[in-house]
Amino acid sequence: xxxxxxxxxxSPLPPFNKRGMRGDFKPGRFRWQKAKERLIASFFFFNGMxxxxxxxxxxxxxxxxxxxxxxxxxxxxxxxxxxxxxxYVKATYGLGAIMVSTLMVTFGALLIAVPVGLACAAYLAEIxxxxxxxxxxxxxxxxxxxxxxxxxxxxxxxVNPLIARAFGIPNGLNALNGCILLAIMSLPTIxxxxxxxxxxxxxxxxxxxxxxxASRWQTLVRVTIPSALSGIIASIMLGMxxxxxxxxxxxxxxxxxxxMPHSFLDAVRTMTATIAIELGEVPFGSAHYHALFVIGFVLxxxxxxxxxxxxxxxxxxxxxxx
Amino acid sequence: xxxxxxxxxxxxxxxxxxxxxxxxxxxxxxxIFYKGIGAISWEFLTxxxxxxxxxxxxxPAIVGTLYITLITALFSVPLGMFAAIYLNEYARQGxxxxxxxxxxxxxxxxPSIVYGLFGVALFVRVLHxxxxxxxxxxxxxxxxxxxxxxxxxxxxxxxxxxxxxGALALGATKWQAIRTNVLPYAIPxxxxxxxxxxxxxxxxxxxxxxxxxxxxxxxxxxxxxSQFMALPYHLYVLATQHHDVEKVMPLAYGTALVLIAFxxxxxxxxxxxxYHFRKKRG
Numbered sequence: 001x002x003x004x005x006x007x008x009x010x011s012p013l014p015p016f017n018k019r020g021m022r023g024d025f026k027p028g029r030f031r032w033q034k035a036k037e038r039l040i041a042s043f044f045f046f047n048g049m050x051x052x053x054x055x056x057x058x059x060x061x062x063x064x065x066x067x068x069x070x071x072x073x074x075x076x077x078x079x080x081x082x083x084x085x086x087x088y089v090k091a092t093y094g095l096g097a098i099m100v101s102t103l104m105v106t107f108g109a110l111l112i113a114v115p116v117g118l119a120c121a122a123y124l125a126e127i128x129x130x131x132x133x134x135x136x137x138x139x140x141x142x143x144x145x146x147x148x149x150x151x152x153x154x155x156x157x158x159v160n161p162l163i164a165r166a167f168g169i170p171n172g173l174n175a176l177n178g179c180i181l182l183a184i185m186s187l188p189t190i191x192x193x194x195x196x197x198x199x200x201x202x203x204x205x206x207x208x209x210x211x212x213x214a215s216r217w218q219t220l221v222r223v224t225i226p227s228a229l230s231g232i233i234a235s236i237m238l239g240m241x242x243x244x245x246x247x248x249x250x251x252x253x254x255x256x257x258x259x260m261p262h263s264f265l266d267a268v269r270t271m272t273a274t275i276a277i278e279l280g281e282v283p284f285g286s287a288h289y290h291a292l293f294v295i296g297f298v299l300x301x302x303x304x305x306x307x308x309x310x311x312x313x314x315x316x317x318x319x320x321x322x
Numbered sequence: 323x324x325x326x327x328x329x330x331x332x333x334x335x336x337x338x339x340x341x342x343x344x345x346x347x348x349x350x351x352x353x354i355f356y357k358g359i360g361a362i363s364w365e366f367l368t369x370x371x372x373x374x375x376x377x378x379x380x381x382p383a384i385v386g387t388l389y390i391t392l393i394t395a396l397f398s399v400p401l402g403m404f405a406a407i408y409l410n411e412y413a414r415q416g417x418x419x420x421x422x423x424x425x426x427x428x429x430x431x432x433p434s435i436v437y438g439l440f441g442v443a444l445f446v447r448v449l450h451x452x453x454x455x456x457x458x459x460x461x462x463x464x465x466x467x468x469x470x471x472x473x474x475x476x477x478x479x480x481x482x483x484x485x486x487x488g489a490l491a492l493g494a495t496k497w498q499a500i501r502t503n504v505l506p507y508a509i510p511x512x513x514x515x516x517x518x519x520x521x522x523x524x525x526x527x528x529x530x531x532x533x534x535x536x537x538x539x540x541x542x543x544x545x546x547x548s549q550f551m552a553l554p555y556h557l558y559v560l561a562t563q564h565h566d567v568e569k570v571m572p573l574a575y576g577t578a579l580v581l582i583a584f585x586x587x588x589x590x591x592x593x594x595x596x597y598h599f600r601k602k603r604g
Contacts, residue, residue: 040497048408055425119339147525149554153561217329245433247528296439307431
């Protein structure tokens with residue numbers, strides 16, 4: 001019967017080979033393919049490792065470029081208050097005033113940005129209708145995309161005269177100006193991450209609270225926001241990291257006086273601004289040059305710690321969630 | 323007070339916060355547009371600065387910004403995509419993966435001026451690239467890398483696992499599965515994310531301050547190793563380093579407007595790409 005003809009020959013597929021597979025491959029082809037796959041996998045692995053290499057590179061280069069500073073400058077000199085390496089009398093390398101300035105504008109900015117940002121985040125996550133949300137989210141993204149130099153420029157031409165008029169002082173390039181601009185810069189970070197945290201609170205929590213007779217407001221303030229607190233704190237830390245490291249806005253709008261500030265209406269000079277002002281003019285390889293890398297290193301460590309803490313908080317938070 | 327009154331009051335307070343944020347953005351954009359539009363002309367966009375930058379245009383700065391954005395893209399887009407493919411497709415849960423993720427998050431928190439210091443030490447000094455388009459572009463490339471990785475990984479995550487399984491079940495190797503069944507669906511999302519990152523890089527000033535940007539150049543850069551002018555730095559110079567503030571203020575506003583238009587334009591391009599591919603996929 002025609003049906004009895006060996007099936008393998010009638011099949012449209014190639015015949016079985018010795019390895020029990022159809023096809024005309026030779027075993028060598030498998031080996032090549034395996035080697036190729038392994039090669040591709042290690043290529044991607046190397047690319048994955050690049051971020052570790054860069055982070056380690058930044059750390060070690062800042063360290064090695066900062067270290068020579070200690071040959072000429074005593075460690076305790078860095079603990080003094082005044083930074084004035086180009087003084088005609090005696091060069092001083094104290095980090096006190098510039099660190100205080102950095103912390104002052106950072107915390108001032110958070111004082112403004114945290115309440116506004118939290119209100120906006122809670123509104124977005126819990127109160128706004130989907131349509132409002134669809135309009136608000138891109139607006140916050142655009143705000144995040146405004147270049148810092150543009151904000152610094154507006155600090156000079158818009159905020160500066162406003163502050164001067166409001167407080168009756170000759171000019172408004174001071175710590176307060178920096179705080180306002182940095183608040184605007186850190187708002188998008190705080191809003192979008194806090195909103196994620198608030199939106200991630202399980203619905204069951206809210207339902208339980210509503211079922212017990214709490215109003216939507218009571219639920220939001222006493223249940224939802226406290227449950228999202230770790231995520232909110234992490235977002236504030238990240239906003240803080242951004243504010244500490246921001247350069248152009250503070251460089252342009254805070255007046256850059258080297259003295260220790262006493263109030264928010266004093267002109268201040270932050271760590272970032274100090275690097276930005278001086279690195280262009282300093283002779284390569286001088287103690288001053290290396291001292292600027294010391295500032296960079298301290299900045300790096302500060303933001304690293306802030307980010308690490310926020311990371312740990314988030315990690316804990318995710319574990320609790322699961 | 324009644325529960326109802328408190329609720330209305332509270333909700334309105336939060337709404338006020340949001341309105342405040344919108345107003346800030348509105349005020350910024352309005353101020354820049356209103357005072358900058360007067361400076362925009364064909365000459366402003368296509369001529370060099372003249373008369374000590376009190377007249378003429380910003381053409382070299384526009385070109386310079388385009389050049390460094392190109393270098394930044396060439397460096398950070400492939401690297402970021404490859405790293406994301408590793409993290410999402412190849413990496414197993416473990417110590418190394420955790421450390422990689424931790425470094426990415428920390429890299430995105432490193433201050434931009436610190437990237438500038440790093441760029442001076444590495445590209446300008448150690449690698450002898452000098453103050454150039456290449457040094458500045460690579461410095462910005464490092465800065466954008468964490469954003470590119472994160473955005474690309476997000477895009478890869480949206481491709482369902484069944485796409486990979488389907489290819490693997492038909493006997494495809496891992497790389498074949500990724501190449502044919504994952505990347506075609508992830509690439510639009512990857513592009514969107516990376517363009518957003520590039521837009522932010524284009525507006526950065528601190529990392530390029532010492533790695534190649536020039537105060538004033540009467541000619542266009544002719545090689546990747548020459549210095550350049552850039553929009554953000556030009557704005558900084560006009561706003562703070564110029565002696566005749568009144569005279570350059572309109573030019574500064576014009577520069578700010580062009581810079582914002584450039585950044586927002588890139589953002590829009592990203593959104594359009596996303597929309598286009600979403601429609602195509604159905």
